[in-house]
Amino acid sequence: MKRRAFLKLSGMSAATALLAGCRSRNEKLIPYLVPPDEGITPGRANYYASACRSCAAGCGILVRVSEGRAKKIEGNPSHPVNRGKLCARGQALVQELYHPDRIVTPLKRSGARGSGNFTKISWDEAMRILTAQLKGVQVRGRDRLALVTPPFNGSLAELTAEFMKGMGSPHHVTFDLQSPEWLAAAYRENYGSAALPYYDLSETRYVLSFGADFLEHHLSPVHYGYAFGQMRQGRDTVRGHFAYVGGRLSLTAASADRWVPARPGTEGAVALAMARVILQEKLHDEGSLSANGIQAGSLLKGLAKYDVPRVAEFAGIQPQTIVELAKDFATTTPALAMVGEKVAFQSNGRASFRAVHLLNVLVGGLNRKGGIYPAAGPSTSATGGYAGLATLVERMRAGQIEAALIHGNPFHSIPVATGFQEALAKVPFVASFSSILNDSAMAADLILPDSSTLESWGDVVPVSGTREPVVGLMQPVVAPLHDTRQFGDVLLATAAALNGQAGAGQQKTYLDYLKGSLKKRGAADSPAQWNELLRQGVLLGKRGGESAQYRWSGGGGTPDVEPPRFVGDQKQFPLFLETYPSIKTNGGAALPWLQQLPDTMTTVVWDSWVEINPKTAAQLGIAIGDLVEVASPQGSVRLPAIIYPGIRPDLVAIPLGQGQFAGGRYAKGVGVNPLVLLQAAAEAGATHPAWQATRVSVRRISPEGNLVMHGHPQGSYRSELVGV
């Protein structure tokens, strides 16, 4: 019997045994041992387990495949992160696969850069061009190569690192505005461990979120959405309480019992004022303080300037609110406090981060049921990040980079204030691995289209949402639709063509590399384990012991939160700007299901908008749907206005994800990209600038904003929460 036939039979018998004994869909899973282009029985569906890589949460998916076509995606019930649930972005992977504007074969630029004129070429020719360019770079200076990718993890992170090491270039930039890299750096500073947190939401009784939108995009939204439901309704006699501190009523904030709209950049001071109340009232957990090297008396002394009336005035909230929050938080056990990107990316974000986590230490919320633990996520990349981006931009500007390899869409997702887009134009050779003609591919000379998630192999290590080490496997669920190749395969073939000089040249295919990488990491190191991984789509490791715990570093030094600094003169630019991720980020804007999906708070479809408080709108003579101009010292955008009581009068907010000049028929020309408004100044720390520290002005242009809404924002929030 041939090996392939044997594998098919053994795989099928495993599946048959499961089908016979069980009824759930998860147990009808068949592994890739029966390839998706074979064994098609008309009318009968097969289910394949795979993983979603559309954000860092790394959820498990089950794909229903019928007649060789992927028909429907659901969450994998065996995956501990999402437990059978899935967000709309994960569901829309089907549209990514069947997108009518996918790049179906390699392309070579035939017009001016940015013109969108490309000629179809074969993979042989594409590989010849790529290797010839890289050989030239190797001769002229090995550090003249740059690789710009999203922050990969698992085997692809290893492969890209090996490839760049072999090439001899340090310029692998993994910067992403939304990546949790900054948070990882803050955790390292605070706890000596870069592990991102696992919030034990389902077991807690009080959640206090400082700008962490955990139901929408913060770390692992599907997992925390599920856990939030458990916290509220999963226990017979306990309904957990939730308070949210932040200037905009996000979907997460709208699910809270109490919304505290503090002025942007003052959240850390509010946390310290709460800490002072807790210490003054002796509501703290003495054991937790001493275990973390903090002496209550000296901490209280250090917090002298954070007296409640002063901080309340600074934050624009009632003094009584701070006192009530502090008492409720400290007397409801267990409780946990979390801090999100909109606080962390202020100029004082690092200190605010520490201030919020001090609250966890004060109430004994570290490493305990209902508190926060270190998650068993991937180790984060030591290179790349914002510092790497800044260095790369300088070198590109100086003409010291001759070839740039780009995966993803950094041209759209990196703020123009970094100079990345303008500097990239100076690089003589740019290759893109995009599967769609997005803004970055438009800036390329050569496009080597990657396969879609549902056609690809890979491993996905979730960043949060589980305390156990987890490896999710991505496997092809349909035969490749077009003449595309996986990015990993192209890197390996390039390394081999460069005679092994570029490293990563041992394995011929990315599938072999993936298997080797999993084996090295102690996952799937036997054929039986590999088959189990194929069938279930996920492998769980053992939870870490005592060593995998957070411990406050820096002892009793009191956190000090400086007043925030903002870019833009207050008179000329009187309003704060908040930008936040939407379902359209990470390529979502290209997918019509997601364009058609009404925004949860505003109900807007197929557009961008700016949220303005009714008082501010009245002062500026702006009505809902008017076209307005939002301007910062960096640039301006025109977009329709939404009059939204769920935002402070001194704050306006614009979602991210839209505003591409390419990206396929559904994304092209839809909405605006608010990243053109941001400046890279007002540094929050070495790893990330303060993206939330921009001031803007707003003026009415005309009544023709052409806003399309499915309903009205009034239906999206509880009026008692916003006080109208």
Ligand code: SF4
């Ligand atoms: S939360 Fe992220 S990983 Fe999970 S389904 Fe949504 S996009 Fe995919």
